[in-house]
Amino acid sequence: MEVVGAAVGALVATTSELLCSCVSSKTNTTFNLHSNLAAVEQEMKSLTDRIKEVKGGTEAAEKEGNKIRSEVVTWLQDVKTLQPGVDANQGQMVNNKKPSRCFLNCKKRYRESREVEKTLEEIKRLLLVAEKFNYDVVCPTRVPRAVEHIPGPSIRGQTTASKKLDEIRKALDDGFKRIGIWGLGGVGKTTLVKNLNNELKKASTKPFGIVIWAIVSKNVVIKNVQKQIAERLNLEVKMEESVQRMASRLYERLENEEKFLLILDDVWAKIDLDTLGVPGPDVHKGCKIILTSRLKEVCRTMTTNLEIKIEVLNDVEAWQLFCQKAGDVARLEEIKPLAEAIVKECCRLPLAIITVGAAMRKKTKVELWKHALNQLQRSVPSIEGIEAEVYKPLRLSYDSLQGNNIKSCFLYCCLFPEDFEISIRDLVRYWRAEGLIGEGQNWEGMDEGISLIENLKDSCLLEDGPYSETVKMHDVVRDVAIWISSTSEDGCKSLVRSGIGLSEISVGEFSNSNSLDRVSFMGNYITRLPDCMIQCSKASVLLLRHNNALDTVPEKFLQGFEALKVLDLGETSIRSLPHSLFQLRDLRVLDLSGTCIANLPRGIENLSELRDLNLDKTCELKSIQPGIISKLSCLESLSTCNGGLRFRLKGEEDGQATFEELKSSFNRIHYLNISLNGIPWEKSEDLSWINRMSHLQLCLFQAQGRCVLITFDEKRCSIRNLNLSLSQEWIGWF
Secondary structure, rough: HHHHEEEEEEHHOOOHHHHHHHHHHHHHHOOHHHHHHHHHHHHHHHHHHHHHHHHHHHHHHOOOOOOOOOOHHHHHHHHHHHHHHHHHHHHHHHHOOOOOOOOHHHHHHHHHHHHHHHHHHHHHHHHHHHHHHOOOOEOOOOOOOOOOOOOOOOOOOOOOHHHHHHHHHHHOOOOOEEEEEEEEOOOOOHHHHHHHHHHHOOOOOOOOOOEEEEEEEOOOOHHHHHHHHHHHOOOOOOOOOOHHHHHHHHHHHHHOOOOEEEEEEEEEOOOHHHOOOOOOOOOOOOOEEEEOOOOOOHHHHHHOOOOEEEOOOOOOHHHHHHHHHOOHHHOOOOOOHHHHHHHOOOOOOHHHHHHHHOOOOOOOHHHHHHHHHHHHHEEEEEOHHHHHHHHHHHHHHOOOOOOOOOHHHHHHHHHHOOOOOEEEHHHHHHHHHHHOOOOOOOOOHHHHHHHHHHHHHHHHOOOOOOOOOOOEEEEHHHHHOOOOOOOOOOOOOOEEEEOOOOOEEOOOHHHHHHOOOOEEOOOOOOOOOOOOOOOOOOOOOOEEEOOOOOOOOOOOHHHHOOOOOOEEEOOOOOOOHHHHHOOOOOOEEEEEEOOOOOOOOHHHHOOOOOOOEEEOOOOOOOOOOOHHHHHHOOOOOOOOOOOOOOOEEEOOOOOOOOOHHHHHHOOOEEEEEEEEEEEOOOOOOOOHHOOOOOOEEEEOOOOOOOOEEEEEOOOOOEEOOHHHHHHHHHHHHH
16 A cells, blocks of 8 residues: 555656646746737837848849749748737737736636747747848849840930830730831931830839840841840850751740730841741730831731831921030021021931031031031932932031041941941951051051041941940941942942842942952852952952852952952851962952861962961861961961961971961061960070060960960950969960
8 A cells, every 4th residue: 555655646746747837837928928029029120120121122123023032932921921910919018018817817818928929939930031041032043134224315305206105105005916117217216116125124013024125137147136035035045056946945935924025126028936936926915026127018028016107307306416416516606507407408317417417516617517518418319219318418427527548448347248246456457458547557556447436436427336346337327338339439439249148249240340449248148259250450359258158269250359458258168279369469468267278378478468367267277388477578467266277386397387487477477366386485585576566365285285375465464274383384484
């Protein structure tokens, strides 16, 4: 019995202990209600501040088109779920300021106290989670912004253009799926759609998941348009990818957009949306398309639901725009009547007004204004219709150019295809080859050429290109330049057939060829040249670049181009050079970059006036015979980068030109891009020849296979991929 009694006593003691512990816990919970309510109030203030920060961040990120992190989305949902409990707790604070101590109310008070504890724990958890994601709400993987700002002039204050913009916005809101914007070249269609895009960006609500703007141009290349769309969608652009494969990827990506707007600017012919890779409005309910064109017929063939014609400015707008470009001088008492007459001659065409206004800016002599008006009134082009209305005012900008050879330099720019990104370096070296600039300067001096380019840009005859160190011509300005160049005036009559889709050159193209000064067939699909002598005895320029299928230059073809100073055969498939090339004793620039030539044959050293030899990206060219480079006594620029040619250093008797031979020409070479098998100096060697270079790029292949790239010009020197531990020979460099 004593044993049983002891066991029962122990059991009672344990049970009592557990019961007391439970009661104590509940008692603490019940009597901590006041302090917990106060803690909830205090912690909630901190959480409210965090909620404001996170919500502000997410709203800003969503406006920028960024994806919100999943943990942030979950956190905001948890905050929303918490709110009713917080509201109930705040009610508790009011109802329990003088709590009853009645025992019968303890059970209810415990339940309420427990809810407050849970709310407090959840608030603390949410604060801790917010600290973990550090209030960074944006998903690491960026999605494209709904609308990107497109730089361009504003139409603010232009009533006519603003009304058209409102009309386009209304058409979008009214459900039109395909909208065509058409009108005269230079009337401001591109400016209008840029303003539309930028208004959509400013809108508080985005009507489209994404707005895509792509330039099409006259000689459309589908892959180029696809590239613009892909880049806008943050899709990887693969250069080797076929049009069909790219179309499939674009189609799949755009199918996932609930709503999108595609703006196709400067369309000249029907574009098949399936070929492009765009699910049109017929198959995608959220797709809308706006296109701009000079031709209403293009809108019809693209089956637009609505065509909106863009008119020229009204008289008030035309005058305001002219004064903006010409400056206050246009309002001077003795000049204003002439200025008003000039604006009238500009036919209220924005492009013409901008160009002419810039040409007359700050000119205070009345005689200049009279002469300008007279030129506008008398200059009647031989082209009917639209071209005549555009060319008449634009011609004035050309006529007003001041300075030696600047007109000829300007007309040179129309030799390149439409919308071509013209390399400033290429342009300047071509000008120099013809003797238009650079008298008495070294071949690579760029200052005069850059100054001239800035002059042309200030006259609105050239524009900044899409990439650094490039320029381009507005297509209407280019048309005017071609029209001027088609005559023999100013000694620069040109035959311009660049970028028009030619597959072969007809002899008939060269009618009156003996009067031609410049010939360009750049950017076509030419497969062969006439196998006969073309009499172009005056021509100083022949450009055949970017005819990828062209693999042969017939022997007879160049025989009639005896006065050539610039010959560009780059980016063709030419494998060998005709001997007739070596008779071009006045040739100064020979561009063979990107060709398939395997050797420079004997005879090329006869080009005694050659200043610039470009052999970049000639992968088949492995060597140059000794003596050729050193005999080119006027050579100032040599480039052989990114190809198969690597100069040996010295001493090899294998029939190849060496760096030692090349070095003997460094007293005249100012621009050098070459690859070398080894390092062309020793510790104590004098490197003063480097200081004579205006530009130097050496690609040095060391024995270990490492390629070290040195780039040096007048402003900086850079060395890439250098490992000093591999060779002590580099110490001499430093």
